[in-house]
Amino acid sequence: MAATTKSFWHRILGIDRRWIFLLVGIGTTLPLLFPVNLPVAASPRVKAAYQAVEDVPEGSLVLVSLDYEPDIMAELQPMAIAVLRHCFRRHLKPVILTLYPAGPGLIERALEISSAAEGGRTRNEDYVFLGYKSGNQAVILGLGENIRGLFPRDFYGTSTDSIPLMRRVNSFTDFPLLVNLSGSSIADYYIRIGASRYHRPMILGSTAVMASDYYPYLSSGQIKGLIGGMKGAAEYERLVGIVGDARHGMDAQSLVHVIVVLLVLLGNVALFATGGPKPRIGGGA
Amino acid sequence: MMNGFDTWVAALLTLCVFSFLYRDNPFYRFAEHLFVGSSAGYLLAVSYQNVLKPNVIEKIGHGQILPFIPLVLGIMILGRMWERTSGIARWSLAFYVGIYSGIAIPSYLQAQIFAQLADAVKPFQPGWGAINSALILLGFLSVLAYFFFSAPHTGLHGVVGRIGIWFLMVAFGASFGYTVMARVSLLIARMQFLLRDWLHVLPGV
Numbered sequence: 001m002a003a004t005t006k007s008f009w010h011r012i013l014g015i016d017r018r019w020i021f022l023l024v025g026i027g028t029t030l031p032l033l034f035p036v037n038l039p040v041a042a043s044p045r046v047k048a049a050y051q052a053v054e055d056v057p058e059g060s061l062v063l064v065s066l067d068y069e070p071d072i073m074a075e076l077q078p079m080a081i082a083v084l085r086h087c088f089r090r091h092l093k094p095v096i097l098t099l100y101p102a103g104p105g106l107i108e109r110a111l112e113i114s115s116a117a118e119g120g121r122t123r124n125e126d127y128v129f130l131g132y133k134s135g136n137q138a139v140i141l142g143l144g145e146n147i148r149g150l151f152p153r154d155f156y157g158t159s160t161d162s163i164p165l166m167r168r169v170n171s172f173t174d175f176p177l178l179v180n181l182s183g184s185s186i187a188d189y190y191i192r193i194g195a196s197r198y199h200r201p202m203i204l205g206s207t208a209v210m211a212s213d214y215y216p217y218l219s220s221g222q223i224k225g226l227i228g229g230m231k232g233a234a235e236y237e238r239l240v241g242i243v244g245d246a247r248h249g250m251d252a253q254s255l256v257h258v259i260v261v262l263l264v265l266l267g268n269v270a271l272f273a274t275g276g277p278k279p280r281i282g283g284g285a
Numbered sequence: 286m287m288n289g290f291d292t293w294v295a296a297l298l299t300l301c302v303f304s305f306l307y308r309d310n311p312f313y314r315f316a317e318h319l320f321v322g323s324s325a326g327y328l329l330a331v332s333y334q335n336v337l338k339p340n341v342i343e344k345i346g347h348g349q350i351l352p353f354i355p356l357v358l359g360i361m362i363l364g365r366m367w368e369r370t371s372g373i374a375r376w377s378l379a380f381y382v383g384i385y386s387g388i389a390i391p392s393y394l395q396a397q398i399f400a401q402l403a404d405a406v407k408p409f410q411p412g413w414g415a416i417n418s419a420l421i422l423l424g425f426l427s428v429l430a431y432f433f434f435s436a437p438h439t440g441l442h443g444v445v446g447r448i449g450i451w452f453l454m455v456a457f458g459a460s461f462g463y464t465v466m467a468r469v470s471l472l473i474a475r476m477q478f479l480l481r482d483w484l485h486v487l488p489g490v
Contacts, residue, residue, distance in 0.1 A: 074474030220404035
């Protein structure tokens with residue numbers, strides 16, 4: 001009997017990892033096909049981000065920097081759509097830019113979806129899309145000094161001096177709110193320059209991988225709110241009252257997390273049942 | 286929105302990449318090489334259109350002289366490709382490092398050192414919030430003690446350092462949990478694309 005038990009745990013430890021891939025694949029697909037719509041509760045950090053947008057006076061311009069590419073669009077695109085829809089619904093005027101070369105195509109799609117969902121918004125009247133600019137930190141420094149000089153033309157080739165909305169702003173200090181959705185150290189640059197040097201209220205949307213790194217800035221008040229990953233996007237969607245890709249994905253997210261936790265537990269039980277970890281070849285404990 | 290042909294191309298390439306989960310195969314390698322090649326081509330075109338053309342070519346075309354300075358510094362960096370001229374690239378790098386340090390160091394100190402120090406030692410919040418404040422202060426001091434290597438980790442220093450290790454472990458655990466969530470999110474989005482945009486078995490958003 002003992003030999004059978006030991007053999008079972010050894011088989012667990014030696015399982016072909018492709019079975020785990022299959023299990024995770026099924027755990028992702030089934031909830032998408034047969035959703036149960038688990039409740040999504042908004043966390044204080046996402047509520048704070050939502051409230052920061054709510055606190056901006058109607059008609060104000062908001063600087064929105066959407067710094068992501070297709071590799072992380074799964075997390076940040078639903079976030080961008082939810083934030084843009086919130087801005088449009090509150091009649092705020094987003095001035096949008098990206099510091100990533102493959103960003104403009106995704107932003108155009110986010111604008112198209114958000115605008116259509118909120119009854120249609122007109123370019124250069126309800127929002128401005130400045131497009132991509134290379135230079136990361138140098139660009140962010142420039143945003144504090146001369147935006148129209150930095151972006152003489154918008155993404156579609158229109159002179160920014162000729163856009164009435166853009167005549168109202170030329171620096172960070174002209175915006176009551178700064179929104180950065182980012183999957184890289186660009187978030188750090190915006191915090192250092194936009195939030196800390198120019199003291200602009202800022203909300204940050206980040207990938208889940210990065211989110212825990214930015215809690216200290218939330219605690220210190222350097223950022224007003226933090227939206228972390230697809231879960232954060234789902235919370236924001238719930239606060240805005242929309243059902244987007246993020247909320248659709250939460251059932252799958254929950255089920256796969258349960259699978260991962262069970263597999264971690266099973267793996268550890270199997271490890272201890274078979275006598276604990278073996279010493280590594282080449283030394284070490 | 287994507288049209289039918291775009292969707293089919295994206296879906297088939299997604300399946301090519303997913304096929305690696307079974308084992309390495311020519312379909313995966315085809316998708317990988319296609320990605321590397323198209324990314325390099327795209328970045329080259331974007332760099333020309335957004336950097337070289339507006340900042341250098343057009344300005345020089347209008348008779349400006351200043352863009353020659355970054356142009357020459359940029360050409361000097363290419364000297365690294367040959368051993369005999371590699372030394373000249375250091376001048377450009379020195380210029381770049383100097384500029385970057387000048388920009389980064391003050392803002393880094395302001396936003397990531399002073400502001401965080403001020404937060405760590407601010408007065409405790411009232412009520413239950415005081416527990417959070419105390420934990421932040423304890424975590425700050427104990428982790429700092431753990432990374433102080435100029436004295437042996439014995440006695441009080443050793444005890445506080447061990448508490449710091451626990452704080453670090455909790456932080457790593459939280460970070461790992463978030464990382465799992467991020468990777469699952471990427472898979473969910475791909476499945477949403479395959480099931481909704483390609484196979485049309487999910488309703489549109």
